[in-house]
Amino acid sequence: MLEVAGLCSFYGRAQILRDIALDCAAGEVLVLLGRNGAGKSTTLKSLIGLVRPQAGSIRFAGAEIAGAEPHRIARLGLGYVPEERRIFTTLTVAENLDIGRQPPRPGIRPWTPARLYEVFPNLGAMPARIGGRMSGGEQQMLAIARTLMGNPRLILLDEPSEGLAPLIVEQMAGAIAALKREGVGVVLAEQNLYFALGLADRAVVIEKGAVVWQGSAAALAHDEATRQRFLAVGAAS
Amino acid sequence: MDALAVSLLTGLADAASLFLVASGLTVIFGVTRVVNFAHGSLYLLGAYIGWSLLTRLPHSPLGFLLGALATIIALAVIGMALEMALLRRVYRVPELFQLLATFGVVLMVQDIAQYFWGAEDLTLPRPPWLRAFVLIGNQRFPRFDLVIIILFPLVFGVLWLLFRRTRWGRLVRAATEDREMVAALGVDQRRLFTSVFALGAGLAGLGGVLALPDASANLQMDLSSVTDAFVVVVVGGLGSLPGAALASLLIGLLQSFGIMLIPRATLALVFVVMAVVLILRPNGLLGRPISGSGGGTPALVRPAPMALRAAGGAALCAALLAPFYLGDYALAIATEMLIAMLFAASLHFMMGPGGMASFGHAAWFGIGAYASAFAAHLLAAPMPLGLALAPLAAGVLAVAFGAFVVRLSGVYLAMLTLAFAEIAWAIAFQWVDLTGGDNGILGVWPAPWAAGPRGFYWLALGVTVGGTLALRHLLATPFGYSLRGARDSRLRAEAIGIPAARIQLAAFTLAGAAAGLAGGLYAYAKGSVFPTYISLGHSVDALLMVLLGGVATMSGPILGALAYTGLYDLLLAATSLWRLVLGAAIIVLVLAFPEGIAGAILRLWTRLRPA
Numbered sequence: 001m002l003e004v005a006g007l008c009s010f011y012g013r014a015q016i017l018r019d020i021a022l023d024c025a026a027g028e029v030l031v032l033l034g035r036n037g038a039g040k041s042t043t044l045k046s047l048i049g050l051v052r053p054q055a056g057s058i059r060f061a062g063a064e065i066a067g068a069e070p071h072r073i074a075r076l077g078l079g080y081v082p083e084e085r086r087i088f089t090t091l092t093v094a095e096n097l098d099i100g101r102q103p104p105r106p107g108i109r110p111w112t113p114a115r116l117y118e119v120f121p122n123l124g125a126m127p128a129r130i131g132g133r134m135s136g137g138e139q140q141m142l143a144i145a146r147t148l149m150g151n152p153r154l155i156l157l158d159e160p161s162e163g164l165a166p167l168i169v170e171q172m173a174g175a176i177a178a179l180k181r182e183g184v185g186v187v188l189a190e191q192n193l194y195f196a197l198g199l200a201d202r203a204v205v206i207e208k209g210a211v212v213w214q215g216s217a218a219a220l221a222h223d224e225a226t227r228q229r230f231l232a233v234g235a236a237s
Numbered sequence: 238m239d240a241l242a243v244s245l246l247t248g249l250a251d252a253a254s255l256f257l258v259a260s261g262l263t264v265i266f267g268v269t270r271v272v273n274f275a276h277g278s279l280y281l282l283g284a285y286i287g288w289s290l291l292t293r294l295p296h297s298p299l300g301f302l303l304g305a306l307a308t309i310i311a312l313a314v315i316g317m318a319l320e321m322a323l324l325r326r327v328y329r330v331p332e333l334f335q336l337l338a339t340f341g342v343v344l345m346v347q348d349i350a351q352y353f354w355g356a357e358d359l360t361l362p363r364p365p366w367l368r369a370f371v372l373i374g375n376q377r378f379p380r381f382d383l384v385i386i387i388l389f390p391l392v393f394g395v396l397w398l399l400f401r402r403t404r405w406g407r408l409v410r411a412a413t414e415d416r417e418m419v420a421a422l423g424v425d426q427r428r429l430f431t432s433v434f435a436l437g438a439g440l441a442g443l444g445g446v447l448a449l450p451d452a453s454a455n456l457q458m459d460l461s462s463v464t465d466a467f468v469v470v471v472v473g474g475l476g477s478l479p480g481a482a483l484a485s486l487l488i489g490l491l492q493s494f495g496i497m498l499i500p501r502a503t504l505a506l507v508f509v510v511m512a513v514v515l516i517l518r519p520n521g522l523l524g525r526p527i528s529g530s531g532g533g534t535p536a537l538v539r540p541a542p543m544a545l546r547a548a549g550g551a552a553l554c555a556a557l558l559a560p561f562y563l564g565d566y567a568l569a570i571a572t573e574m575l576i577a578m579l580f581a582a583s584l585h586f587m588m589g590p591g592g593m594a595s596f597g598h599a600a601w602f603g604i605g606a607y608a609s610a611f612a613a614h615l616l617a618a619p620m621p622l623g624l625a626l627a628p629l630a631a632g633v634l635a636v637a638f639g640a641f642v643v644r645l646s647g648v649y650l651a652m653l654t655l656a657f658a659e660i661a662w663a664i665a666f667q668w669v670d671l672t673g674g675d676n677g678i679l680g681v682w683p684a685p686w687a688a689g690p691r692g693f694y695w696l697a698l699g700v701t702v703g704g705t706l707a708l709r710h711l712l713a714t715p716f717g718y719s720l721r722g723a724r725d726s727r728l729r730a731e732a733i734g735i736p737a738a739r740i741q742l743a744a745f746t747l748a749g750a751a752a753g754l755a756g757g758l759y760a761y762a763k764g765s766v767f768p769t770y771i772s773l774g775h776s777v778d779a780l781l782m783v784l785l786g787g788v789a790t791m792s793g794p795i796l797g798a799l800a801y802t803g804l805y806d807l808l809l810a811a812t813s814l815w816r817l818v819l820g821a822a823i824i825v826l827v828l829a830f831p832e833g834i835a836g837a838i839l840r841l842w843t844r845l846r847p848a
Contacts, residue, residue, distance in 0.1 A: 074423035086418040088411045099411045100422045150423050
């Protein structure tokens with residue numbers, strides 16, 4: 001559903017991404033791994049159009065979207081949940097959800113606030129709460145729920161587990177697994193290897209803006225040498 | 238008691254008029270982050286278009302209502318066209334250039350209005366229902382003003398519901414917080430911005446048409462209304478609708494009671510209020526800190542390359558020899574250009590490297606000019622002493638006032654400088670015993686050795702070149718580096734031990750003193766001093782010169798001053814529609830050379846160089 005080839009992005013004159021290639025199918029979870037500053041966030045921002053790629057092709061749902069404006073990309077059914085969550089802090093939970101609303105999309109069971117409150121019961125308990133008065137975990141759930149209101153075919157998640165309590169991370173993993181069952185594609189940028197490999201079908205490792213390893217999540221879980229070299233962490237468990 | 242009630246009602250009517258204009262401005266700023274100087278021009282067009290409609294419609298309440306509605310729609314359409322044709326293209330440029338572009342619109346609209354409606358003030362015929370009064374005790378109060386008062390809560394309520402209860406309003410509020418995220422969720426920002434602009438312009442149009450029965454449609458109403466509206470918006474907190482309502486009330490009531498209590502301080506009162514609010518609450522009454530629109534990192538100021546030094550040297554030689562090949566009139570113009578250069582360079586010093594834009598830089602120029610004039614008149618001081626007092630007086634006041642200024646940033650900082658300039662202007666204008674008011678102070682003559690056009694030209698050349706080079710030199714010292722560090726990241730600069738506020742205050746003071754020096758020179762060049770030296774128009778001149786030339790280079794303000802004064806003099810002589818041409822030229826320059834003239838030359842230079 002998503003096919004990326006030769007993607008190059010710059011901040012000013014500094015090249016951040018070099019020839020990134022990756023793909024993700026419907027109902028698949030692809031994890032993007034890499035150290036701080038490797039280019040994971042920039043990759044996701046280039047896909048949604050917040051960073052305009054200088055070269056390369058991004059095909060999504062049959063259309064070429066490289067260089068298109070973010071709102072057009074989002075309307076094609078590509079959802080984006082930023083690392084900083086970027087909740088509208090002066091809007092309530094229900095209002096935040098309404099901002100993400102898009103018309104129903106063929107092949108996707110339409111998301112409604114009621115359905116989302118089932119997936120994220122915490123949100124259901126506080127529809128009138130102002131975004132700025134929520135905990136980090138609640139904000140993260142709201143950020144995902146808000147993007148789901150657009151009925152995406154594929155969702156880009158930038159470090160959803162960052163800074164969250166273990167219990168909330170559990171819930172997040174449950175939500176991602178539920179998306180996968182719905183047939184939604186998920187591209188997950190993560191540093192939390194344990195969280196990521198538990199969810200992902202396949203993994204792509206990025207280093208200095210280039211893809212240095214790719215394969216199945218299971219293979220990476222057994223490949224300690226690669227993990228040591230590019231991710232500098234010990235055994236996953 | 239009745240008089241008090243009437244004052245209260247008058248204040249409420251003033252507050253309502255303020256709110257109509259300011260609400261549109263604050264909504265537009267909130268979403269687009271554009272400092273829209275042209276909002277006053279929309280108000281002006283509302284008044285003129287309203288006049289044209291209302292004089293043709295039946296002079297009945299129903300006719301008025303229809304005319305007002307048609308005006309609102311007309312202005313909404315004009316606002317949409319303006320947004321789509323111009324503002325859409327400048328959202329990504331630094332906010333000061335947006336300001337410059339909208340100021341170009343102000344100039345153009347002035348000439349367009351004059352072309353279609355003439356220079357005379359236009360008043361409405363006043364049928365009995367418009368003249369009617371209500372009696373409060375034995376005091377009379379215009380019935381039409383009651384309508385305006387009722388409109389205040391009505392418009393506020395409608396806007397409130399619009400923002401709270403509709404999806405459009407939720408989108409606008411979300412975009413006010415984080416436009417990028419709204420786009421990433423699939424919302425077309427451009428349509429949102431256009432519709433917001435249409436709403437704001439429609440409100441300005443309503444304000445304009447409602448100004449007709451009590452006043453008139455005139456060519457001055459654009460700047461006066463936009464200044465008032467900006468004060469309201471800044472006092473209330475940029476982008477906050479309840480803030481704008483609260484600030485309108487505060488200022489409207491203060492104005493009407495202020496006239497009763499201290500009639501001589503009326504002009505300054507509003508700006509005193511703004512200064513006090515900004516000092517106590519740096520983001521306005523109900524505002525929240527705003528993230529900058531991200532204009533990109535300004536380029537470094539580097540030592541001039543050899544070629545530029547050679548060109549500068551040649552220009553200096555040509556300038557030194559100018560009295561031998563220019564006539565007296567041309568020399569007088571050249572002297573004014575030199576003074577403008579020093580004035581622009583002083584503003585550039587705080588704006589470019591200092592990162593502090595000012596809407597009131599003329600204050601320091603004017604204070605310098607008045608200091609020289611007082612020295613000449615009250616102390617009978619010789620010219621050198623008078624000239625020395627100019628930067629001294631401006632510098633001392635700049636230190637005192639700058640201590641408050643450097644605590645703010647961005648638009649708030651610029652508005653506080655405007656407040657100070659307006660207070661200074663009001664003092665010059667209203668303290669007639671000391672300053673002569675509108676008549677100014679005449680007879681500020683230079684010393685005999687500098688009395689001729691040649692002598693004074695050389696004096697101006699020496700002072701300007703010396704002052705500009707001194708400012709340039711300071712930028713290359715550790716002080717200059719600290720200043721730029723404080724501009725680029727105040728937090729990081731402070732973390733490595735740079736006292737950012739003190740450094741900025743020093744820069745502010747130096748800029749004020751240099752502007753004061755320019756003002757002193759100007760006083761002796763003209764032989765007279767007037768309140769207009771401190772006017773908003775003069776501050777905007779300085780801003781235009783710096784922005785036209787380019788903020789990122791040291792030669793920018795010099796070229797900008799040359800281009801602006803040259804263009805101005807040329808156009809003034811060539812066409813009666815000079816504002817139209819100048820405004821269009823400014824807009825073209827902003828669109829084509831967002832880095833200014835000097836920046837564009839630099840880019841061309843670096844592109845040609847390797848070839």
